[in-house]
Amino acid sequence: MEPATIKTTTAGFTKKYPFVDLMVQEFLGTDAAQRNFLEIKSGAKDWDIHRLFGEYYTEYGPYLAKLDILEMAERKVLQIPPPMIDNTLAFFSRFHVTAYNKKLLGANPAPRSWEDLLKPEWKGRKFTLDITPTGVASLVPAWGLEKTLEFARKLATQQPVWIRGGIRALSLVQAGEVPLTLGINFSQLTRAQMKDSSRALQYVILQPVPVRLSGLQGIQATSQSQNAALLWLEWMASLEAQKMADDHEPLGSSVFVRGGAIEQHLRGKQVSVVSWDHQQRIAEWEAKVVEAYGFPKAESK
Numbered sequence: 001m002e003p004a005t006i007k008t009t010t011a012g013f014t015k016k017y018p019f020v021d022l023m024v025q026e027f028l029g030t031d032a033a034q035r036n037f038l039e040i041k042s043g044a045k046d047w048d049i050h051r052l053f054g055e056y057y058t059e060y061g062p063y064l065a066k067l068d069i070l071e072m073a074e075r076k077v078l079q080i081p082p083p084m085i086d087n088t089l090a091f092f093s094r095f096h097v098t099a100y101n102k103k104l105l106g107a108n109p110a111p112r113s114w115e116d117l118l119k120p121e122w123k124g125r126k127f128t129l130d131i132t133p134t135g136v137a138s139l140v141p142a143w144g145l146e147k148t149l150e151f152a153r154k155l156a157t158q159q160p161v162w163i164r165g166g167i168r169a170l171s172l173v174q175a176g177e178v179p180l181t182l183g184i185n186f187s188q189l190t191r192a193q194m195k196d197s198s199r200a201l202q203y204v205i206l207q208p209v210p211v212r213l214s215g216l217q218g219i220q221a222t223s224q225s226q227n228a229a230l231l232w233l234e235w236m237a238s239l240e241a242q243k244m245a246d247d248h249e250p251l252g253s254s255v256f257v258r259g260g261a262i263e264q265h266l267r268g269k270q271v272s273v274v275s276w277d278h279q280q281r282i283a284e285w286e287a288k289v290v291e292a293y294g295f296p297k298a299e300s301k
Contacts, residue, residue, distance in 0.1 A: 005248040008244040008248060013241075020228045022228075037053065048225050049229050051216065054216075065218075065221050065226055067226065070085045081254070081256040087218070091217060091254065093214060096183045096211075097184055097209075098117075099202070100173065101173050101174065101180070110202070111180075123157075126180065127160050128178050128181040128182075129155060130165070131290065133183070135182065136152055137282060138210030138272055139272050140278075141274060152289045156292070187252055189203055208271055208272040211266070213276070239257060
């Protein structure tokens, strides 16, 4: 979570539950993820709730509280939309859009479908493509693996500008060096648009829309305050807290919370949700998409 999100959500929680002593600290980066996971495995009791990092997601199970949070939500004991839950909770969602510089497109229309990107007018360094293919790989739930890989192969033949990171891609588009970039996190785009005084940076939402779970949290087995921890999870899933995330992430609410900005943006659209059932496979899909791109492989001697 962004510092401003932490500040406002903790203030809102404390106002609602003044009898709970709350402290929230964000862990960022690969080193922090590894250190945090090792602390959990060692049985450290400093925290009641932990952020769950994707690279260790399948290994957290033995160290989390044996609470059936999903059943509590289904029985309305907890006011949490059930799709947010896998005995852990995903506070937020992230979805991917295609961003473009309207000054560079001129009279040419922006693509209206994923297949439009394969047309001749988009060949030859006309768009950026991230070598970490989170957005493209997230099409698998809707398209299936083979169709996604075939699309990835065709994208690579369009001779894109290969790049790493959405912020870098957006800066190239905003500066007018490349007309378009795909697979951009909508929250990142929103931040960039806030700083774009020229209003040249625009976007389209191609369907199916790749959507990922984000902000994964779980209650530690050694927690001494599991009931208070459940209150925090329920609070973060409330529309009030979700709107705070929309204000400060920005646009970081869950697609499963009706009335949140993300749900409103995607309402009525076909989505490709990387759900709880897919968490163990997304890394595999990304690796297969990278392979489909056809990057040269180092030869072993």
